[in-house]
Amino acid sequence: MISIIKEFEIKVQEHPDKLLYSFLDIRGNVKESYTYKEFFCRVKSIASHLYAIGALKPGDKALLVYPPGLEMICAFFACVKLGAIPVPVYPPSAKGFHASAEIMSFIARNCDAVAILSDRSYYWSIKVNLIRKNKALFLKKSDIFSKLQWFVSEDFATSDGEEFPQSHSDILFLQYTSGSTGTPKGVIVTHENIISNCQSIVDHEPIGVSWLPQYHDMGLIGYYLYPALKTGTTYGFSPLDFIQRPALWLETISKYAATASSAPNFAYEYCLKPGQISDTTLESLDLSSLKFLMTAAEPVNSKIYKDFLHRFAPCGLKAESFFSAYGLAEFTLAVSSRGTKIQSFNAESLKKYEVLPIESDQPAVNSTHLMSCGQLLGDTELKIIAPGSVAEEAGHGKVGEIWLNGSSKCKGYWNRPELSKEIFEARLNGNSSTWLRTGDLGFVYKREVYICGRTKDIIIIRGLNYYPQDIESLVAEDPRIRKGCVAAFALARQDGESLVVVAGLKNKTKIPDAHLINNNLVNYLGISADSFVFVPTRSIAKTSSGKIMRHQNKNNFLNNDLEVIHRVDIDQTENSGSGIELAYSADDRRKNTQISTGQESLIHLFRSYGLTATENEPLGNVGLDSLKLAEFANDLKTHIELQGLNDLSQQVDLRLLQKIAVSELFEILRDIQTGSLHSKFRFRRAFTLLKREFDTIEMESMQKDVHRSIPADNGGQCAKYERSNGQILVTGGTGFFGPFLLKSLLEQNKENIYVIVRAENHREGMERLRKAFAPIRSTPDIQDRFEQRVIPICGNLSRRKLGIDNKEWDFLANHIHTIYHNGARVNYILDYGSMRDANVNGTNEIVRLALEARKKMVNHISTTFIFGWSVKDTLFEIDSNERMDNLDFGYSQSKWVAEQIIRRAMSKGLAARIYRPALISPSIAGEGFNFDISVRLLAFMINNSIGTSAKNQVSFTPADIAANNIVAISNLEASAGKIFHVTRDTYDTMLDITDVFGDLTGRHFDIYPLEEFVAEVVQRCHKEDLLAPLLNFFVRSAGKISTMEFKRYNNSNYGKYRDLSTWGRKDPPLQDVVSGIYSFMESRGIINR
Structure with missing residues (x-):
C-alpha cells in the first residue's frame, strides 16, 4: 500500500523536533509553527475528534474551507489518516462571493461531500454573506451549505485524544481546477501520483517559502505535501500579504536561507x-x-x-x-x-x-x-x-x-x-x-x-x-446588449494577458455602463476586464450554427476590422488597491460623485486601526489586542449612531465582530451606508440570526468541552496523595495574583516551586518572574527564598502538555505533589472561543498532569464569575451553576467550563480543592498590577465624583490576604475535596466604598440609582479614559447587575478552614481594603488630583 501518511510517519520518527511549517504575518513574524512531531500530534487530534463524533468514514469527502494558515494542512492530513478524501476549495469572501459560493456549492454536490471543515472566521463570514446576499440563486443552489455538517477544527483541542483505526483510500484528494463557475472538474489525485511526482521534482531537503493559495495545486502540493515527504521546511504567508507587501517574499527567502520558491509570472512582474x-x-x-x-x-x-x-x-x-x-x-x-x-x-x-x-x-x-x-x-x-x-x-x-x-x-x-x-x-x-x-x-x-x-x-x-462563456454570460445580462452577441478573449502583452470583451448592442444610441458591467465581473467572477468594445450585432463573428467565433473576433479586433460604436478601457489601478480604495473606486470616480461624510468617516475608522479592509481574517486575528478591539467596537457603534442609525448600533456585539473577517465587516457597513431600508433590514436580520446561532453554538461547545474524556484514575490511586519528597507547581506566576501566591508559598512551605512561564529559555523565564515579583514588598529572607526555590519552566497553557517538552513533563509528573492552577486569561471582551485555549485546554492539561505518575493535589483558582449574572438570593459553596445560567461573556464561560472539568476529574479520583475569589483587589499596601474593570470603574468614579446607591454586594479581597488564606487552607489535609468562596465575611455595597473614598479624598460624590449612574458614566466617559475600552461591556451588563441586587455569597467553608489554620488571616476592615485600592491607583497616576 502506497501512502503519504506512512512516508510522513517515517520522517516524524527520524526528525521529531525539526521545524516542518511556520506561518508568518505581513511583518514576517511567526503566527504559528509546528515541528514534525507537533504537526503529527495536531493531525491525530483532529482525526481523533472527527472519528469520535462519527463525522467522517473512509471514502467520505470533506470540503476544506480555510483562510491562509496551517490549520487547513492539519485538517488535510487528518482526513487522509481517517481514509476520508479532503477537497480543498476556494473560500467565498465578500469580493466575488456569488461566483465562489456557487463554485463551492457545485463542488459539494459534485463530489457528494458529507461535511465542511473550516475555521471560525470563515464559518461566520460565509454565514454573514449568505444572509446578506440571500438572493434567488442561493435559495436552491446554496442550500447545500445548510445541509452539510460544519466542523470548526479549531474547536478540537490538541491532545492525545482517543485511539482510532487508521484507514486508507487510494484516492488522496480531489483537486478541483479553476475555471467555469458551473463546471469545475475534480482531478482525482492518488498517493502514488504525489510520491512519484515528488521524487521527480525535489532533489534535496527543501527550505521553501510560499505565499501561493493552499487550495491551489502549486501551493498545496509543492510547499505543504512535498516538503513533508522530503524532510523539508516551509515558511508560508497569505497571498494578500504578498500583494500588500511583495518585499516580504524576498525578505523571507533571505532571512531563512530558503532553497525553494515558486510563483506565477505576474508575481515576478509585480516585484519589478x-x-x-x-x-x-x-x-x-x-x-x-x-x-x-x-x-x-x-x-x-x-x-x-x-x-x-x-x-x-x-x-x-x-x-x-x-x-x-x-x-x-x-x-x-x-x-x-x-x-x-x-x-x-x-x-x-x-x-x-x-x-x-x-x-x-x-x-x-x-x-x-x-x-x-x-x-x-x-x-x-x-x-x-x-x-x-x-x-x-x-x-x-x-x-x-x-x-x-x-x-x-x-x-x-x-x-x-x-x-x-x-x-x-x-x-x-x-x-x-x-x-x-x-x-x-x-x-x-x-x-x-x-x-x-x-x-x-x-x-x-x-x-x-x-472560461469565456462565464464572462460572456454575465456581460449579456445587461439589457442593452444582445444575448449571444458577446465575445471574450485574452490578448498577450508585455506584462501578461489582458481581457477584452466585444459586445453587440441592440441599439447603438443606448450605450451600456461598462464600469457597472465590470463591477459585476469582479463581484461574481473575481476578474476585471481591460477593455469593453461595443459594436453593432452584425460585427460579431459567428458560425453558421450561431456559435461565437472567438478567434475570429479577436483577429478582427487586432486588425481594426470591427465597427466600433464605443470603447471603454478600464483603469486596472481601480482593481489593485486596498479594500477601502476598491470600495469607492471606479463607479464613484467615473460619475465624479463626492464621497459622503459618512463614507469618509468609515474609511477613516478602518485606517485609524491600521486596517485596509481587505483582510480575510477576523478582527481578533489582525493584530488588535483586546483593548483595541473594544475601542474599535465602541468607535464602530458611534459611527453607526452618527449616521442616524441608533437602532442598528444596538446590534453591534463584539463577540460577533470578532468572528467576521474584516473585509466582510467593511462590506456590511458599506451596505448600511446607502441608507436604504433594505440594507438596514439585512443588517439587522443578519446580526439577529447570527447572534441566535452564535449563542447556540457557544453553549454546545461549552457542554462538549466539559464532557471531554478524562484519563482514568488508575484504580483510584489519585484519591489520596503523598506530600513527602515532592515539589510544587504553579501556573500564572507572572499575572496580577501569581506573585502574591508565590510569596505566600515561600512563607508557609519549604518545597521548591516550579512555575510555568512563557519564555524562550530559563534565563528569560526567571527575569519575567523577578519582574512580576519585584513590586511585592518582601523581606530579604523571602527574596533569598525566591532566588533559591523558584524555578521557571518554559511553557504555555494554551498548548498540549502545557507547551513543555517530554523530559520536563515526565519530571513534573514524577516529582510534583501539589499544583496551584492559577493561570488563566482574564478578559471581559473576548468570546468563549478566544478564551478557550488558555482557560479550558490549559485546565485539561493540568488534570492530565495531575493524573499521571505520582499522586498530586490540584488547588484550582476559579472565580465567582462561574455563576454569571445569577439572581439567586444566596450562592452557596456547594452550588455550581450546573444549568449554565446567565453566562454570556467569554471569561465567565471559560472559567465555568474549567471548574466543571476539575469537578468531573474529582469524581474520577482527582484530589483537588476549588477556590472562588470574587473581586481580588490590590494588597493592603497598594501593591500589585491590577487594571481590571473594577479598578478602572473605581478610578472613573473618583475622577468624576459620582457613585451609585445600588445594593449589590461588592466583595473586594486584597490579593495578599486572598493568597495567604488559599495557601493556608491548602496546607490543611482536612480541606481536601472542598470548595471555598474567597469573599469578605461582611456585606458591603458600592455606596460603602464610595464613602471611604470620600473620607480619603475629601471629595463629595453625587450618588445615582444604578440606571441613572450608567447614563452618567456613558455621558462622561471619553476615549482617553481607562474605562472606555470596557464601556460596552459595562453598559451591556448594567441591566443584569440590577437584577442581582439582593444576591449574597455564603463563605462558610472558607471562613471555617481559614480560621482553623495558624496562618489564616481575618478580613481587614473595609477602610483598609479601600485604602489599599486608592494607594494603588494613586501610585499608578490614574486618578486626578
Missing part, C-alpha cells in the same frame, strides 16, 4: 514595478541560497524573466536557479522543469504549426521569443499530436497538442466518466496505451518543452483559469 521593492530592501537581500526559483502556472514572459534575473542577480540570485516549468493539475503538478533558455521562433510559422527557430545571428523580423519549460521529469512521456487530426503524431519540428503519460498522470475527473475517458484515456491510432490530453499547444526543441498556445478557449490571468 516601481516602488514595490525599495533600494534599501534590495541591498539587504541575499538570494544566494536558492536552488529552485520557479516561474509557472501561466505563460512565462521571457522579458519579465530576464528583467527579474538582471534586477536580483546582484542579490545573489543565480541564473541556473531561476527557471520556468510546465505542469497541470491533471498530471499531479509538474511535467517539465528547469527551463532557462529563451529562444526566438518565426511567428508566422508557429501560426501554421511549424517550428522555425531563429538563431541569434539571424534577423529578428517577425519573430517571437519563447521561454523553455525545460526537460521532462521522471518517467514522463510526451507526444505532440497534430491539431485537427484523428490522434496522429505530428512530425518533427511541428506544433501540436501535448499528450502525456507516466506515473504522475491522475486517474480522471471525479463523477465525470465521459469527460475522463476523453481527456485521460486518449489513444493514438494503432496504440493501446492511454494518454492525457492537456489542451495545450507546444513542441519539443532540443529536448526541451515549449508552450505556445491552447486548443481550448480558457483565459489565463494571474495564474487563474477563466
Whole structure:
C-alpha cells in the first residue's frame, strides 16, 4: 500500500523536533509553527475528534474551507489518516462571493461531500454573506451549505485524544481546477501520483517559502505535501500579504536561507514595478541560497524573466536557479522543469504549426521569443499530436497538442466518466496505451518543452483559469446588449494577458455602463476586464450554427476590422488597491460623485486601526489586542449612531465582530451606508440570526468541552496523595495574583516551586518572574527564598502538555505533589472561543498532569464569575451553576467550563480543592498590577465624583490576604475535596466604598440609582479614559447587575478552614481594603488630583 501518511510517519520518527511549517504575518513574524512531531500530534487530534463524533468514514469527502494558515494542512492530513478524501476549495469572501459560493456549492454536490471543515472566521463570514446576499440563486443552489455538517477544527483541542483505526483510500484528494463557475472538474489525485511526482521534482531537503493559495495545486502540493515527504521546511504567508507587501517574499527567502520558491509570472512582474521593492530592501537581500526559483502556472514572459534575473542577480540570485516549468493539475503538478533558455521562433510559422527557430545571428523580423519549460521529469512521456487530426503524431519540428503519460498522470475527473475517458484515456491510432490530453499547444526543441498556445478557449490571468462563456454570460445580462452577441478573449502583452470583451448592442444610441458591467465581473467572477468594445450585432463573428467565433473576433479586433460604436478601457489601478480604495473606486470616480461624510468617516475608522479592509481574517486575528478591539467596537457603534442609525448600533456585539473577517465587516457597513431600508433590514436580520446561532453554538461547545474524556484514575490511586519528597507547581506566576501566591508559598512551605512561564529559555523565564515579583514588598529572607526555590519552566497553557517538552513533563509528573492552577486569561471582551485555549485546554492539561505518575493535589483558582449574572438570593459553596445560567461573556464561560472539568476529574479520583475569589483587589499596601474593570470603574468614579446607591454586594479581597488564606487552607489535609468562596465575611455595597473614598479624598460624590449612574458614566466617559475600552461591556451588563441586587455569597467553608489554620488571616476592615485600592491607583497616576 502506497501512502503519504506512512512516508510522513517515517520522517516524524527520524526528525521529531525539526521545524516542518511556520506561518508568518505581513511583518514576517511567526503566527504559528509546528515541528514534525507537533504537526503529527495536531493531525491525530483532529482525526481523533472527527472519528469520535462519527463525522467522517473512509471514502467520505470533506470540503476544506480555510483562510491562509496551517490549520487547513492539519485538517488535510487528518482526513487522509481517517481514509476520508479532503477537497480543498476556494473560500467565498465578500469580493466575488456569488461566483465562489456557487463554485463551492457545485463542488459539494459534485463530489457528494458529507461535511465542511473550516475555521471560525470563515464559518461566520460565509454565514454573514449568505444572509446578506440571500438572493434567488442561493435559495436552491446554496442550500447545500445548510445541509452539510460544519466542523470548526479549531474547536478540537490538541491532545492525545482517543485511539482510532487508521484507514486508507487510494484516492488522496480531489483537486478541483479553476475555471467555469458551473463546471469545475475534480482531478482525482492518488498517493502514488504525489510520491512519484515528488521524487521527480525535489532533489534535496527543501527550505521553501510560499505565499501561493493552499487550495491551489502549486501551493498545496509543492510547499505543504512535498516538503513533508522530503524532510523539508516551509515558511508560508497569505497571498494578500504578498500583494500588500511583495518585499516580504524576498525578505523571507533571505532571512531563512530558503532553497525553494515558486510563483506565477505576474508575481515576478509585480516585484519589478516601481516602488514595490525599495533600494534599501534590495541591498539587504541575499538570494544566494536558492536552488529552485520557479516561474509557472501561466505563460512565462521571457522579458519579465530576464528583467527579474538582471534586477536580483546582484542579490545573489543565480541564473541556473531561476527557471520556468510546465505542469497541470491533471498530471499531479509538474511535467517539465528547469527551463532557462529563451529562444526566438518565426511567428508566422508557429501560426501554421511549424517550428522555425531563429538563431541569434539571424534577423529578428517577425519573430517571437519563447521561454523553455525545460526537460521532462521522471518517467514522463510526451507526444505532440497534430491539431485537427484523428490522434496522429505530428512530425518533427511541428506544433501540436501535448499528450502525456507516466506515473504522475491522475486517474480522471471525479463523477465525470465521459469527460475522463476523453481527456485521460486518449489513444493514438494503432496504440493501446492511454494518454492525457492537456489542451495545450507546444513542441519539443532540443529536448526541451515549449508552450505556445491552447486548443481550448480558457483565459489565463494571474495564474487563474477563466472560461469565456462565464464572462460572456454575465456581460449579456445587461439589457442593452444582445444575448449571444458577446465575445471574450485574452490578448498577450508585455506584462501578461489582458481581457477584452466585444459586445453587440441592440441599439447603438443606448450605450451600456461598462464600469457597472465590470463591477459585476469582479463581484461574481473575481476578474476585471481591460477593455469593453461595443459594436453593432452584425460585427460579431459567428458560425453558421450561431456559435461565437472567438478567434475570429479577436483577429478582427487586432486588425481594426470591427465597427466600433464605443470603447471603454478600464483603469486596472481601480482593481489593485486596498479594500477601502476598491470600495469607492471606479463607479464613484467615473460619475465624479463626492464621497459622503459618512463614507469618509468609515474609511477613516478602518485606517485609524491600521486596517485596509481587505483582510480575510477576523478582527481578533489582525493584530488588535483586546483593548483595541473594544475601542474599535465602541468607535464602530458611534459611527453607526452618527449616521442616524441608533437602532442598528444596538446590534453591534463584539463577540460577533470578532468572528467576521474584516473585509466582510467593511462590506456590511458599506451596505448600511446607502441608507436604504433594505440594507438596514439585512443588517439587522443578519446580526439577529447570527447572534441566535452564535449563542447556540457557544453553549454546545461549552457542554462538549466539559464532557471531554478524562484519563482514568488508575484504580483510584489519585484519591489520596503523598506530600513527602515532592515539589510544587504553579501556573500564572507572572499575572496580577501569581506573585502574591508565590510569596505566600515561600512563607508557609519549604518545597521548591516550579512555575510555568512563557519564555524562550530559563534565563528569560526567571527575569519575567523577578519582574512580576519585584513590586511585592518582601523581606530579604523571602527574596533569598525566591532566588533559591523558584524555578521557571518554559511553557504555555494554551498548548498540549502545557507547551513543555517530554523530559520536563515526565519530571513534573514524577516529582510534583501539589499544583496551584492559577493561570488563566482574564478578559471581559473576548468570546468563549478566544478564551478557550488558555482557560479550558490549559485546565485539561493540568488534570492530565495531575493524573499521571505520582499522586498530586490540584488547588484550582476559579472565580465567582462561574455563576454569571445569577439572581439567586444566596450562592452557596456547594452550588455550581450546573444549568449554565446567565453566562454570556467569554471569561465567565471559560472559567465555568474549567471548574466543571476539575469537578468531573474529582469524581474520577482527582484530589483537588476549588477556590472562588470574587473581586481580588490590590494588597493592603497598594501593591500589585491590577487594571481590571473594577479598578478602572473605581478610578472613573473618583475622577468624576459620582457613585451609585445600588445594593449589590461588592466583595473586594486584597490579593495578599486572598493568597495567604488559599495557601493556608491548602496546607490543611482536612480541606481536601472542598470548595471555598474567597469573599469578605461582611456585606458591603458600592455606596460603602464610595464613602471611604470620600473620607480619603475629601471629595463629595453625587450618588445615582444604578440606571441613572450608567447614563452618567456613558455621558462622561471619553476615549482617553481607562474605562472606555470596557464601556460596552459595562453598559451591556448594567441591566443584569440590577437584577442581582439582593444576591449574597455564603463563605462558610472558607471562613471555617481559614480560621482553623495558624496562618489564616481575618478580613481587614473595609477602610483598609479601600485604602489599599486608592494607594494603588494613586501610585499608578490614574486618578486626578
